[in-house]
Each structure stands twice: as structure tokens, then as C-alpha cells.
Amino acid sequence: MSTRKPNDYKSELKPIWCPGCGDFGVLASLYRSMADMDLDPSKTVIVSGIGCSSRLPHFASTYGVHTLHGRPLPVAMGVKLANPELTVIAVGGDGDGFAIGAGHFPHASRRNIDVTYLVMDNEIYGLTKGQASPTSLFEQKAPSTPFGNPEDPLNPLALAIAAGASFVARGASFNTKALTELITQAVEHKGFSYIDAMSPCTTFNNTQESWKDAVTDVAPDHDPTDRVKAFDLALRGGFSLGILYRQERTTQTERYKAILEQAKPSDVNVMLDGFNARKGAAIGKPA
Amino acid sequence: MSARNSVVVRLAGESGEGVISCGDILTQAAARGGYYTQTFRTFPAEIKGGPCMYQFRLSDEPIWSHGKDVDLLVCFNQEAWDLNWDSLGPEGVILYDSVEVTIPDEYLDRARPVRMDELAKEIGGSTRAKNMVAAGAITAVIDFDTTPIEELVLRRYAHKEGVADANIAALHAGADESADLAGRYPLVPPVEVEEDRMLISGNQAIAVGAVAAGVNYFAGYPITPASDILEWLSVRLPQVGGLTIQCEDEIASLASVVGASYTGAKAMTATSGPGISLMNELIGYAGTAEIPLVIVDAQRGGPSTGLPTKTEQSDLNQALYGSHGEAPRVVIAPVSVEDCFYSIVDAFNYAEEYQVPVILLTDQGLATRLEVIHRPDPDALNIVTRRTSAGIAREDYKRYEYTDTGVSPMGLPGEPNGMYVATGIEHDEYGHPGYTPEIHLGMQTKRLGKLEPVRETSRVATHGEAQPEDIAFIGFGSTFGPVREAVDRLREQGLSVGAFYPRVLGPFPASRVEAFVANATRIIVPEVNYTGQLARLIKAETSINDLESVAKCDGLPFTAEAIMDLAAQEVAA
Incomplete structure (x- = not known):
């Protein structure tokens, strides 16, 4: 039985988001999920990039790293590798994760870093006032795409599955109960767990009502361990909420632990011996 | 000819002909034989083919530069001669492959053909042992005992039957080839010493020094000429409970270093x-979030892809000023291979003490x-660890607290009272975002001001007069060796000279x-770049205006002779 309440995870700072912003729902779900898991705040690190949603660590009373635009994943990887005891949750937006930071996403996926990545996807740049993002729709009008967006959107879920993420799910800020459960499953999953959280920007791209109408649950008979079916589901139009893909695979943390266990213990003096050039000294292994 | 206390040998050939391994084995043998040695290499930027060169200098005394005039030039092919003949000293001797190389008539009296290809084929069935024939020919000319070479060959080919024997036979055959030149450059026998010595490169000294400093997280991306630090630590860090990871780019490398250090790891x-160009934004972040970390920049010729396999000291400005805004950092430049070991320890100590990024500039x-x-003594090192929030009550804890030193206690995950959010956004003492004039000025003063004591306490390499009257040399990094050697020679001439x-x-x-x-009458600032970055720094930071900036931009290090020429030029004028 959990002893901590969602409010225990709130910091003294109040979110700076616009009224109605989907990120409130995501944050509420995160608080509730952390309480459900009874996470020790001092052993939890929330890592973010830059953007509206990346302010999130400041609103949680855990450890946090508010990094640079696009860089939460490699920072989160360093945190987890250096201290595997910690629960590490990376958060950010679609611009942070799939434009400037897109180079890190497939590598986090293929490495199966033991980190949960929660992306608040609003299909727009909010903090810089409404420009098109990598998940903005074709022909979408925005200040930077006055003639309509000439580009097709990226499909982060398909990308995650293709690149080797071992947990891929979609949730929505307006369905906090389901999102809470998804976050819990993602954090408890061993390896890289990615959640695309639909989180409407009520100021610059208010998709709230249309998204509410468009979402469906992943069919109960969907087999999330079937990668091809998961890929198919991710590529299909529409918004299926739930777990698209789940795989059991050794994590990066486990693989490095194995390297550590296989390493022959040494120390700096032995390493210095490898360079020994004293006359008549035994020939060591080449340093 | 009487025995000399210094000999410069240059091997040249095509990449893949065994030039480098020949140089390596001779250098190792010399070191094990009790000599001091320093190597100098150029590499082709291509993987296969391309001219390569390996120079080494041997002496019974410590060596401070790689030497200018080559005493013994060994040419594996014609191009080797064509590219290197002008490095030959006035009395230098040439050894060359009897089939592949034609030497101009005017050099024939001091050139000796060596049947490198031919003998190698005779002995081993292929030209593979060509480099050992060359090694043997060299040993005869400089009166060098072949025993340590044979030991190394036996060790290297212990698992390959017959190969060691063939190599040793090739070595002796080579020595016979140049037997008539025996004693042409007799090297004095090494002084018997009891102290422990090591043969090591700058990158290796940094890697093992980092282990001595307590590094336990390394992330990197392959790049010439720094990759061997990544490779060496990949093997060694797990042996001391640490971890090395190759990342997808330099940004991810430094970002993960930030994450590791955030948890308390010593990370680099x-x-x-x-x-470094790619890392600049994160350097500003680490400075602002006050995350200790170390970045080694093995400088190469720039800008852009530039000269990946040549040397230059042109990242000084970038190291000092890179990243937008005014971001704190410590920039260290070791002056020798030995100093690389101590400087990486300094780098970690500064990082931990001041909670800043530290850039170590080599080349x-x-x-x-x-x-x-x-050999350094790891037990004699002073190792600093960062100030943490341990022992501070939760309600009293402020991550970015204003303190007398400007250094604040760092909370580490797992510590219940130290929770905070590290951030690059301007923040108050708690780490909460804040943009008031008071906060920004207060925090910039704290972050930049905390480093002020370093100006007075940092280590300096000096040589010669502490306050020279004739010539004062100021420089940074690897030019110290040739300058030091020149300072000695100039002082022998009766001049009052010093280096700082x-x-x-x-x-x-x-x-x-x-x-x-x-x-000082003259102030000379030698550096390997185009714009004289150190000279500009001195003018900006000090009251000194009247200095001679000597910026050399040819991808090659200074020689002591070139420094002597600088000193002589104005005396003559």
C-alpha cells in the first residue's frame, strides 16, 4: 500500500502553463503514478529538455535536471548508467525530442536505456509561439508555415518501434486515469519505455476536441509482443491509446553490469606497470 | 667519432610498410635500455597508404624536444627520401632500401644501401620483416645493444611460431648490412638508474592519470587524435568499477557526462x-548548472576538418570563450607528457572543488x-572531492547558496535532504527559475567569481631566470619543451633568459x-597557430603590450633550433 500521496510529489512552484494546457493532465498523471508506485523522491530523477513541457521537473519534488534543448535523453542515460539505483524519467515535447533532439531518440531506443521517456506531443512549438513542429500536420498553417506546412509529420511511435524501443505506448492528457497507468507500466518496464502523450496546446494548436473524438483504445486482442503488428498499428492513421509494443530484452544497465562483472579487477598501480620501461624490468603486457 | 649524448633517427616510408612498428620497437627498446626518448610522428589522414614518418631522439639525459637535424635518416622507399631529405643534419647518415631508393650522387658518401626487401624475403619469405632489417641497420650505426629489441620481439611474437626467429634473424642481417658504418654515431651508454621510468604517450598519461584521479565515467565519440583515450579507458575503467561508453556524437557524450556527474560520478x-565545437552549448550549461566535469581537447589543425593528423594550438580561444554568454570554466594546458598525468589530476580537482567544467588542452x-x-606515485596525489549537501537539513538546503567561496553544496540523488533541479535557466539560490537583475548579477558574480583564487594558486612551469633581463618566453602547452631546451643554450651563451x-x-x-x-628586454610568445591567441590573451589580461608574437601555422611543432633562431634574429638586427 502506497504511503505517499500525489501531492507529496508537488514542488512549491506552480506550473507556468496556459490555462487548459494538456501538460497539466500529464503532470497530474505523473504525480499519481509516482504515488501509486510509492517512488522515493530522493531516488527519482526527472530529466527534461527545453520547451513548455520541459519545465516539468521544477514542479516535482524529486531530483531533477532541466537540461538543454533536445538533450534530455543522453543526460538521462548518464544519470542511470552512473547510478542504476535511481528511477529516471525523461520528459519533453515534440520539438525537443523529434527536431533538435531527434538524433538521440533512436540510440536511446536501440541501447534500451533503462529510462522512461514521456513526450508531451502537441504537434506545435508552444514556448516560441506556435511554429510548426516535426509532428505538425501537412498543410497546417503556423507562423513559420504561412502557406501551410509543406512537410509530412514524423511518426514517433513507428520510429521508436523501428529503432528498438522495448516499450511503446500512447496516452492522452485528457484521459489521466489511463495515462497514469501507462506511466506506471512504463516506469516498471525494464528498458527504454516511450510514451507519446497527446497533450494539446490550447493557445497555439487547440486540438483538444478533435483529439478527444479521434482517440480509440488499442484493441483488446492486440498482441503487444508482436513487433510487426505493433508497427502496423503505429503506422495506421488515428490515435490508438494504450501499449502498442512491449518486449523483454536486456537493458543497457544490465549489459554494462555484465561488462563490469567480467572485468578483471585492477588498480592504477597495475595500470602504470603496463608502461614500465625500467631497465631489466619484466615486460608487461603492452599498455 | 666520440660518443654523443643525443641521436635523432627518422624512419620514413609508406603507411603499412612497418615504419611505425619499427619506430615503436626501437623506442621501447631504448627506453628499456635506460635511455630517455621522445618520438615525433606524422600520420597520413588515410587508412591505407600515404607517406608516414616516425622520428625518435635518444639521449642519456632528459629530452625536451624531438630534435631538428636528423642524424640517421632511414628511407623505405623513394618518396620517403623525396619528402625527408631536407631534414637531414649536416653530417647525417642515410640508410635506404637498395632496390627502391635512388640517392643523389652528392649524398652517396654518407648513404648506405640496405637490402631491406631482399633480406626480408630471403629470411621470412615476404617483405614483412623489412622493418626489422632496417632496425638492425640502425643499431649498428649508433652502437645500440640489440638485446632489448630481441626481448621485445620474443614477447610480441610469443604465440606465432617461427615469426620471432625470422624477425631476430632479420635484425641481425640488417646490422651486418651497415656494419661498416658502426660507430658513425656512437651513442653514449645509458646511465644506470634505480628510479622507475615509463614510456608513455600524452593520451595514455591522461587516461591513466584520470584513473588515478578517480574517474568512473567516460563517454566519447571517436575523433583523431583523441580516440585512444576512449579505447584505453574502454578496457581499464570496468577494471576499477567504472564505465566507458561510445556515444552517437560529441553532444551526447558530454550530455551523458553531465548526467553522470549529476549523480556524483567523476566524469569526463x-x-x-x-x-569541442559541438559541445560548446553544454559547456555553458555545465557552468551555469555548476556540474563538475572534465573535457580533454587534443587539438589538431583547424578550422573545420582542417588537418586531422597534424598539430596546432588553435583552440585556446574556443576553450576560453566557447559557448554563448559568459560561462565559467577552467582551461589547463600541460607542458609535457609527464605533465599530462598531473594535469588531468588537476583538472578533476578543479572540477570538483569549483563545480565547473574543466578543459584540458593538449595537441x-x-x-x-x-x-x-x-613514474608518478598515485599515493602522493592530492585528490579533491566536491562539497555535497550531506549533513545539511532539508529546510536549510539551497543548491546554489551564496557562500564566501561561491561554491555551494551539491545534492546528490539518494540524499533525501539535497533534492533540487539542476538547470541552465537563470535561477535563485534554490535553483528556481528567476530573471531579476539581482539574481542574474548575483549568480554571474558567484559563478565567475569563485574561480578568482585560481589565478594566484595555479601551477606554472618555469625554467631559467625567474625574472630574466634579456629574453622572457611566455607560452602554453607543448612548446615548453623546445623553449626549455633553447633557454638552457641561451643561458650558456651568457644571456639572462627564462620561460614562464x-x-x-x-x-x-x-x-x-x-x-x-x-x-625583460624582450618578451617572446611562441605558439602554433595563425593569429597569436596567447599573445592576444596576454595583451588583454595584463599591462604588457610590447611583446613579440611568434605564431607558426604549419601543422608542425616548434624545434629548439627554431626558438634559438627567434632569439638570434633580433640580436642580429
Whole structure:
């Protein structure tokens, strides 16, 4: 039985988001999920990039790293590798994760870093006032795409599955109960767990009502361990909420632990011996 | 000819002909035989083919530069001669492959054909042992005992039957080839010493020094000439409970170093100029979030892809000022291979003490050359660890608290009272975002001001007069060796000369530099770049205006002779 309440995870700072912003729902779900898991705040690190949603660590009373635009994943990887005891949750937006930071996403996926990545996807740049993002729709009008967006959107879920993420799910800020459960499953999953959280920007791209109408649950008979079916589901139009893909695979943390266990213990003096050039000294292994 | 205390040997050939391994084995044998040695190499930027060169200098005394005039030039092919003949000293001897190389008539009286290909084929059935024939020919000319070479060959080919024997036979056959030149450059026998010495490169000294400093997280991305730090630590860090990871780029490397250090790890990366360019935004972040970390920049010729396999000291500005805004950092430049070991320890100590990013500037020459050094004693090192929030009550804890030193206690995950959010956004003492004039000025003062004591306390490499009256040399990094050697020679000529090499260039020890030059007639600032970055720094940071900036931009290190020429030029004028 959990002893901590969602409010225990709130910091003294109040979110700076616009009224109605989907990120409130995501944050509420995160608080509730952390309480459900009874996470020790001092052993939890929330890592973010830059953007509206990346302010999130400041609103949680855990450890946090508010990094640079696009860089939460490699920072989160360093945190987890250096201290595997910690629960590490990376958060950010679609611009942070799939434009400037897109180079890190497939590598986090293929490495199966033991980190949960929660992306608040609003299909727009909010903090810089409404420009098109990598998940903005074709022909979408925005200040930077006055003639309509000439580009097709990226499909982060398909990308995650293709690149080797071992947990891929979609949730929505307006369905906090389901999102809470998804976050819990993602954090408890061993390896890289990615959640695309639909989180409407009520100021610059208010998709709230249309998204509410468009979402469906992943069919109960969907087999999330079937990668091809998961890929198919991710590529299909529409918004299926739930777990698209789940795989059991050794994590990066486990693989490095194995390297550590296989390493022959040494120390700096032995390493210095490898360079020994004293006359008549035994020939060591080449340093 | 009487025995000499210094010999410069240059091997040249095509990459893949065994030039490098020949140089390596001779250098190792010399070091094990009790000599001091320093190597100098050029590499082709291509993987296969291309001309390569390996120079080494041997002496019974410590060596401070790789030497200018080659005493013994060994040419594996015609191009080797064509590219290297002008390095030959006035009395230098040439050994060349009897089939592949034609030597101009005017050099024939001091050139000796060696049947490198032919003998190698005769003995081993292929030209593979060609380099050992060359090695043998060299040993005869300089009166060098072949025993340590044979030991190394036996060790290297212990698992390959017959190969060691063939190599040793080739070695002896080569020695016979040049037997008539025996004693042409007799090297004095090495002094018997009891102290422990090592043969090590700058990159290796940094890697093992980092282990001595307690590094337990390394992330990097392959780049010439820094990759061997990544490779060496990949094997060694797990042996001391640490971890090395190759990342998808330099940004991810440094970002993961930030994450690791955030948890309390001693974390570092190593790269070259192009990598530092990519890391600049994160350097500003680490400075602002006050995350300790170490970045090694093995400088190469720039800008852009530039000269990946040549040396240059052109990242000084980038190291000092890179990243937008005004971001704190410490910039260290070791002056020798031995100093690389102590400087990486300094780097971690500064990082931990001041909670800042530290950039260690070496260069291709220093990073890749082998040098005999005195074995460091890891137990004698002073190792600093960061100030943490341990023992502070939750309600009293402020991550970015204003303190007398400007250094605040760092909370580490797992510590219940130290929770905070590290951030690059301007913030108050709690780490909460805040943009008031008071906060920004207060925090900039704290972050930049905390480093001020370093100006007065940083280590400096000096040689010669403490306050020279004739010539004062100021420089940084690897030019110290040739300058040191030149200082000795100039003082023998009766001049009052000294060298002052700040190891820490940022924050700059301005008043100490001013004191050093107080009585000097001439101030010479040699550096390997185009714009004279150190000279500009001195002018900006000190009251010194009248200095001679000698910026050399040819991808090659200074020689002691070139420094002597600088000193002589104006005397003649």
C-alpha cells in the first residue's frame, strides 16, 4: 500500500502553463503514478529538455535536471548508467525530442536505456509561439508555415518501434486515469519505455476536441509482443491509446553490469606497470 | 667519432610498410635500455597508404624536444627520401632500401644501401620483416645493444611460431648490412638508474592519470587524435568499477557526462576541436548548472576538418570563450607528457572543488608522442572531492547558496535532504527559475567569481631566470619543451633568459606573468597557430603590450633550433 500521496510529489512552484494546457493532465498523471508506485523522491530523477513541457521537473519534488534543448535523453542515460539505483524519467515535447533532439531518440531506443521517456506531443512549438513542429500536420498553417506546412509529420511511435524501443505506448492528457497507468507500466518496464502523450496546446494548436473524438483504445486482442503488428498499428492513421509494443530484452544497465562483472579487477598501480620501461624490468603486457 | 649524448633517427616510408612498428620497437627498446626518448610522428589522414614518418631522439639525459637535424635518416622507399631529405643534419647518415631508393650522387658518401626487401624475403619469405632489417641497420650505426629489441620481439611474437626467429634473424642481417658504418654515431651508454621510468604517450598519461584521479565515467565519440583515450579507458575503467561508453556524437557524450556527474560520478570526455565545437552549448550549461566535469581537447589543425593528423594550438580561444554568454570554466594546458598525468589530476580537482567544467588542452604532437617519464606515485596525489549537501537539513538546503567561496553544496540523488533541479535557466539560490537583475548579477558574480583564487594558486612551469633581463618566453602547452631546451643554450651563451608557462590559462595568472617579465628586454610568445591567441590573451589580461608574437601555422611543432633562431634574429638586427 502506497504511503505517499500525489501531492507529496508537488514542488512549491506552480506550473507556468496556459490555462487548459494538456501538460497539466500529464503532470497530474505523473504525480499519481509516482504515488501509486510509492517512488522515493530522493531516488527519482526527472530529466527534461527545453520547451513548455520541459519545465516539468521544477514542479516535482524529486531530483531533477532541466537540461538543454533536445538533450534530455543522453543526460538521462548518464544519470542511470552512473547510478542504476535511481528511477529516471525523461520528459519533453515534440520539438525537443523529434527536431533538435531527434538524433538521440533512436540510440536511446536501440541501447534500451533503462529510462522512461514521456513526450508531451502537441504537434506545435508552444514556448516560441506556435511554429510548426516535426509532428505538425501537412498543410497546417503556423507562423513559420504561412502557406501551410509543406512537410509530412514524423511518426514517433513507428520510429521508436523501428529503432528498438522495448516499450511503446500512447496516452492522452485528457484521459489521466489511463495515462497514469501507462506511466506506471512504463516506469516498471525494464528498458527504454516511450510514451507519446497527446497533450494539446490550447493557445497555439487547440486540438483538444478533435483529439478527444479521434482517440480509440488499442484493441483488446492486440498482441503487444508482436513487433510487426505493433508497427502496423503505429503506422495506421488515428490515435490508438494504450501499449502498442512491449518486449523483454536486456537493458543497457544490465549489459554494462555484465561488462563490469567480467572485468578483471585492477588498480592504477597495475595500470602504470603496463608502461614500465625500467631497465631489466619484466615486460608487461603492452599498455 | 666520440660518443654523443643525443641521436635523432627518422624512419620514413609508406603507411603499412612497418615504419611505425619499427619506430615503436626501437623506442621501447631504448627506453628499456635506460635511455630517455621522445618520438615525433606524422600520420597520413588515410587508412591505407600515404607517406608516414616516425622520428625518435635518444639521449642519456632528459629530452625536451624531438630534435631538428636528423642524424640517421632511414628511407623505405623513394618518396620517403623525396619528402625527408631536407631534414637531414649536416653530417647525417642515410640508410635506404637498395632496390627502391635512388640517392643523389652528392649524398652517396654518407648513404648506405640496405637490402631491406631482399633480406626480408630471403629470411621470412615476404617483405614483412623489412622493418626489422632496417632496425638492425640502425643499431649498428649508433652502437645500440640489440638485446632489448630481441626481448621485445620474443614477447610480441610469443604465440606465432617461427615469426620471432625470422624477425631476430632479420635484425641481425640488417646490422651486418651497415656494419661498416658502426660507430658513425656512437651513442653514449645509458646511465644506470634505480628510479622507475615509463614510456608513455600524452593520451595514455591522461587516461591513466584520470584513473588515478578517480574517474568512473567516460563517454566519447571517436575523433583523431583523441580516440585512444576512449579505447584505453574502454578496457581499464570496468577494471576499477567504472564505465566507458561510445556515444552517437560529441553532444551526447558530454550530455551523458553531465548526467553522470549529476549523480556524483567523476566524469569526463575526450575529443578534438570539431567535437569541442559541438559541445560548446553544454559547456555553458555545465557552468551555469555548476556540474563538475572534465573535457580533454587534443587539438589538431583547424578550422573545420582542417588537418586531422597534424598539430596546432588553435583552440585556446574556443576553450576560453566557447559557448554563448559568459560561462565559467577552467582551461589547463600541460607542458609535457609527464605533465599530462598531473594535469588531468588537476583538472578533476578543479572540477570538483569549483563545480565547473574543466578543459584540458593538449595537441596532436603531445597527445601521440611517446616519452620516457618518471613514474608518478598515485599515493602522493592530492585528490579533491566536491562539497555535497550531506549533513545539511532539508529546510536549510539551497543548491546554489551564496557562500564566501561561491561554491555551494551539491545534492546528490539518494540524499533525501539535497533534492533540487539542476538547470541552465537563470535561477535563485534554490535553483528556481528567476530573471531579476539581482539574481542574474548575483549568480554571474558567484559563478565567475569563485574561480578568482585560481589565478594566484595555479601551477606554472618555469625554467631559467625567474625574472630574466634579456629574453622572457611566455607560452602554453607543448612548446615548453623546445623553449626549455633553447633557454638552457641561451643561458650558456651568457644571456639572462627564462620561460614562464601558465598551466592554467583561464583564469589567467596575470599578475604573475607581469612580475615575470618586469625586467625583460624582450618578451617572446611562441605558439602554433595563425593569429597569436596567447599573445592576444596576454595583451588583454595584463599591462604588457610590447611583446613579440611568434605564431607558426604549419601543422608542425616548434624545434629548439627554431626558438634559438627567434632569439638570434633580433640580436642580429
